[in-house]
Amino acid sequence: MMPVMQSPRSLEKPTMHYCPGCSHGIAHRVVAEVIDELGLEGNTIGVSSVGCSYNNYLYFTFDMQQAAHGRAPAVATGIKRVHPERTVFTYQGDGDLAAIGTAEIIHAAARGEKITTIFINNTTYGMTSGQMAPTTLAGQVTTTSPAGRNTSTQGYPIRMSEVLAQLEGAVFIERVSMHDVNHIIQAKRAIKKAFRVQMAGLGFSMVEVLSTCPTNWGLTPIKAVGWLEKNMMEYYKLGNLKGKDLEV
Amino acid sequence: MMPVMQSPRSLEKPTMHYCPGCSHGIAHRVVAEVIDELGLEGNTIGVSSVGCSYNNYLYFTFDMQQAAHGRAPAVATGIKRVHPERTVFTYQGDGDLAAIGTAEIIHAAARGEKITTIFINNTTYGMTSGQMAPTTLAGQVTTTSPAGRNTSTQGYPIRMSEVLAQLEGAVFIERVSMHDVNHIIQAKRAIKKAFRVQMAGLGFSMVEVLSTCPTNWGLTPIKAVGWLEKNMMEYYKLGNLKGKDLEV
């Protein structure tokens, strides 16, 4: 028999401020479910970043810190070094993690910092009105690439998971997607494993979550998930990049 | 018949301030020779970084800018975007490039910025008295890893060439060494090709130069090259990581 499904207890009840159909909401629920299921609610300290999810400390029920733009991995490092027994995670967008915060994520990973990163890749700066992000696809139109991203002057999209997988301290890296139910289920599995890797003290773990930003993509939520599936998944291949065989 | 060998014309004549046996001096000469041979002296704008080579603009005969710690790739980007027809290169240490300057080098590479980076990896912060660098080997003693680098708390050495090779905009990446004459000759060949790649407008090119810091390693220059060969080359494998087959 199906269990009764309801909002996870690690998630506060008020409505979140995200736009209709935004993947952030789903990602929040999934993270909260994982924390519930691992019994970590009282043991977790999360780190919010700067992006549309800047204030998600309001939505979770556990302790959190709001970090400066890009610096969540450094903040998480500070927390983890004070409370090595706690579970510490960062929740970061692609502008936050792959642009201004490049050095911080790379070095947290290189140090094998025992934290988990939930990396919401929606190929744009959602919060500031849809500018080009390091993850914006070639040819993609954004407010700062109005003629489509021109790789010869604006560079190529960065595959952060592949980059981070090069680092010895990064022990679990997986890319998942939010575009349909089956993928959301798979995403949850990956996020759970990432937290488990941290609990086992193995090193740095990250899950890159392909996400939508219907508002700045100028698409309905339904069209947005279609766009993700059609365009993003080709360049950002789903799957495990590191730590597939870790038993945790 | 052997040609008469002398100091390259792109190198000024005064004595450089480096410690006896420091690889910086060799690297400077090699870069100057390449610029001479490619006829680029009047066409080059170099960017000094912050490290022992902070003032190498005094040693070269072409135009240069001194960049803030870690930011040489951003400065070079600014220059190149103003003078796309000039040859622009950065000269950076491992503290500069792989620590504070991580974001700048990664994004210059991701953008496929048409610049060349000479990356002097001597596994330490030479200028500030030999602290641990991101490239310091596991177990290596430095002023900030007095008991030897402990990977479980201080992280793992980063192989920047491998990381950068993940980026589409980086088209030529090679790791060379300064520890003996044959390797210096090989290093020069790589550096020449890196500049040629830039001249051909193909994208970002970098040569990582395994180097010694006899002073902070506490070794004589001769012992230092031996240490490099024995310890560094095992972790930092020499060879081309990208662009081997480019014909330029």
Add this chain to the structure above:
Amino acid sequence: MQHEIIIAGFGGQGILSAGRIICAAGMAEGKNTTWFPSYGPEMRGGTANCHAIVSDGEIGSPIINNPDILIAMTSPAIDKFGKMVKENGFIIADSSLIEKSRIEATGRTAYSIDAARKAGDMGHKAFAMLIMIGKLIKETGIFKPESVEKALYEVLKKELHGLIPKEMDALCVGMEM
């Protein structure tokens, strides 16, 4: 003479454009105008508002503490801005979207018109804004209808210029409500 107008409602109702149309129309008649939007993360919540000032003289602050006029397109807008309206100012409220009791709670003169419904009847919910502006003209004579036409050509994207005649019809509807 100076008119200080706040327009407030949900994102997607054309709130910000309405303000720009008012300013552009004022400008077309040689008046000074300022327009100031709500911006940033506020907009994620779904609400939107802007401040428009149309004046014969020099305009000081573009931010309105006490509007002469509030154009309200939702109940939360009335709740938030209604009491800020000057004692001798008034409210234009879309009665198809706002409960009467909440308009009354403001204690201000209010013109309730069911613009959204009318607009629906006319074939496009975007016309509601023009109906409201029509009512504004009727109550204030702030500018001539022709100036709104000019403004529409300026503010709307080229693709939408075909709609302008119908928008002007909506304006007239508003002027008669």
Add this chain to the structure above:
Amino acid sequence: MQHEIIIAGFGGQGILSAGRIICAAGMAEGKNTTWFPSYGPEMRGGTANCHAIVSDGEIGSPIINNPDILIAMTSPAIDKFGKMVKENGFIIADSSLIEKSRIEATGRTAYSIDAARKAGDMGHKAFAMLIMIGKLIKETGIFKPESVEKALYEVLKKELHGLIPKEMDALCVGMEM
């Protein structure tokens, strides 16, 4: 009574340690002392110097503009600091490393002793510094030789403590030069 001493030479000659030994010896006799090194990229050039002050009273600035005493271990050191020595101060110079003419050019009282050569004879060039300090004691009586011994135990790394008797011999050599 306050002694302001600059010690200058090349890196590797033990310049900075000499200053620390002087300070520690002074401290051993209950005096106030400050030590200030040249630092940073300057040191790459090969030169090194430090400022040591030993005083019965409170010490103001640890940085010496005009030393009472200059202990010079190289010609560039004489060139750079010689003229800064107070008119009634003096120089102790290692004549095995410095040309006589450059010492004379300073116009200051100077004691030239061939410390480096003597140290070589004694088996270790590091002894040169102690010879110079010996000379300093001889000319000033700044502190007792025993205090230097104490200082050596404090300043030198454990591994080098075995050398201290020989260092004290060097001190005596200096005190007799």
Add this chain to the structure above:
Amino acid sequence: MPEKVLMKGNEVIAEAAIRAGCRHYFGYPITPQSEIANYLAWRMPAVGGVFLQAESEIAAINMVYGASGAGARVLTTSSSPGISLKQEGISYIAGAEIPAVIVNVMRCGPGLGGIMPAQSDYFQAVKGGGHGDYRNIALAPYNAQELYELTVKAFDLADKYRMTVMIMADGALGQMMETVEFRDEEKPFEADKSWATTGTGMKRKKNYITSIYIDPEELEKLNNRLQAKYRTIEENEVMYEERDCEGAEIVVCAFGLAARIVRNVMDMAAAEGIKVGLLRPVTLWPFPVKAISDIAEKTDVLLSVELNAGQMVEDVRLAVNGRKPVHFYGRTGGILPTQNEILEEIKRILGRGNK
């Protein structure tokens, strides 16, 4: 024929830069100034210029350093937290003596704070937020027209003095639309840029751009040169607007949005028979010391109104130097002082009114 258009403040800045001959922009998005980048993203390519979104504010300011050192007119823009990140770079530009125009469309702090208008980066801009003894020329526009004029002027000043010029606009100025009249053509100051790194072309001795001087005497020389330059600027480049100060009972000092609010207050006060003057610094640095000093001779009392907890008021006090009382009124957090509040404060200070 000069065009007159209704335009968003941020876009006015962007368009003004284009007209000032700026062809290189490096920036990073941040509210409430993102429209500058959004505008230049299409406008720069259209005029053959370079628009580059940097990976961070730090990268942007260092790209500015590189491009300006290479001889170009360069712009970067940001808002408060982003400007804090640029402080090291700004200090470098000062030390290297190269021109740069930096726009700060201020939001409220501290920290991530809020995105509403503020003037709480006054100290940072005029006392130097970075390390070392340096100054920025700091311009405070107060309407769309000044956003245009001062942006154009900023490039000229930067080139003329080879230093950073900061445009200090509060978020409201960036976000609001207002009419602006563009001139048909600008005539940029023709600066000697023979010092720039353009490649020697084997035709001249090398140039290099640096800010490090290990020899203290050299570094003091640089500092003396900078200080001398700053004295020249203090003498020649002060700009301010004085309005109804003659015979005023109280003179209010305010800039930007605060000055606009005060303008309204002046009318209200006049209606009640109170004569309020306005001294509006247009250059925050160099500060209109002499103008305020002169006013201190003529009026009874001064009031500094700011969108912060009291910053410019210190400079007003330094200028007044104890001769008259100097009061402060400000609001923070994006709350703007209302005209009524300010009027009440004026009455309180003058001992009038009912409160």
Add this chain to the structure above:
Amino acid sequence: MPEKVLMKGNEVIAEAAIRAGCRHYFGYPITPQSEIANYLAWRMPAVGGVFLQAESEIAAINMVYGASGAGARVLTTSSSPGISLKQEGISYIAGAEIPAVIVNVMRCGPGLGGIMPAQSDYFQAVKGGGHGDYRNIALAPYNAQELYELTVKAFDLADKYRMTVMIMADGALGQMMETVEFRDEEKPFEADKSWATTGTGMKRKKNYITSIYIDPEELEKLNNRLQAKYRTIEENEVMYEERDCEGAEIVVCAFGLAARIVRNVMDMAAAEGIKVGLLRPVTLWPFPVKAISDIAEKTDVLLSVELNAGQMVEDVRLAVNGRKPVHFYGRTGGILPTQNEILEEIKRILGRGNK
């Protein structure tokens, strides 16, 4: 028994932090303060603490944010350019109201500048180098003993007021060796840290650390709370040393190394029959306004001597408020004013001497 040791200033700071109960250090190397990190690299592990060399100054200050927000006593140290990079983070710490101790062993600027001692980051520390209206408590030690005492005190103040405390030491203080006497035991201020993010343990409601308040009213509340706290500190925490000011013809204001030089000058002046007083601020913020104001009543003239182009002198002038002339003398670039120079300047001001 208290130990008396000859120790390098930088190491005194490091050891003092350990004794103050600090067990978390995050920093990045820079001359002239690298010895702090070099020392703590072995000392921290020895006492079971965490020494972490960050990838940059920015990472370091954000690690401080995280660790302090998690309830620990935390230290970061750097020198001028590195401190500039920390400004955004410092503003965040201010906004989030968490404690932090930040040491700036100042070198000369601007830019990469030089590594010699300077005091040219005074403005940055006391006016706020970051964005927004916030303050740092700024302590200015002047010998090894004070490096110890004030470092210990810094942790207490930081915890007490939940804010940043900066120790402003010039490079000379960091590099010099001098005798210091350590107490056997410190008794750290016992701060309530129930606000810290330590994990709820399901025993309390969640805590969160943030500096963003999108609602202007909330943000103004934060700002009002901060300003009220700053007023309390201005009343209660001012520290300074006054020496021979009674009956002095001239009172010199100076801190740190400059004050040490002035101490020598006082003796020289006394020998020539000139009575010079010294007012040495120990807290640069809160500034000893009242002390200086009182002195302004008693002496004829004041002189601010600084290792910069004139920064603290503004605060002296604000305190004196026009009642007496306030002069300035300073050198930059790592050149230190000599005792003779200062004495000459004093004589010139007093109209004595031969020049």
Add this chain to the structure above:
Amino acid sequence: MLRAVIYSERCKGCGLCIAACPKKIIAINKSEFNQMGYNPSMLTDPGKCIACGRCVIACPDTAIEIKEAGDA
């Protein structure tokens, strides 16, 4: 019997649940506005709901729960 329950005051009308439902029994209710100003979604034929929970998983706003019918 278990079935999906939509809390229309939490719903932003994004339609992702519609796409997720294998039984095609969710639709947007164009005639209703909630307090946030959105047209919420609704079950067109609650009886057909198999309580598979796919709508719950798809919903970004935790606006749906699976419940014993009549619980709400």
Add this chain to the structure above:
Amino acid sequence: MLRAVIYSERCKGCGLCIAACPKKIIAINKSEFNQMGYNPSMLTDPGKCIACGRCVIACPDTAIEIKEAGDA
């Protein structure tokens, strides 16, 4: 005849040229100090030099050139 020439005033006595020379004809001159305070290197047997230039390549301080003998 071509051969290596060492400019001893530029030499820092690092010894890298010694390691590089296939003919083993370079050594540190312990009895001489240059102005920088270093013992420079010297050719012990210039006649044996084959002008291979390996010492030039190894030298960090451009203190060696290959020249026509007697050019110096």
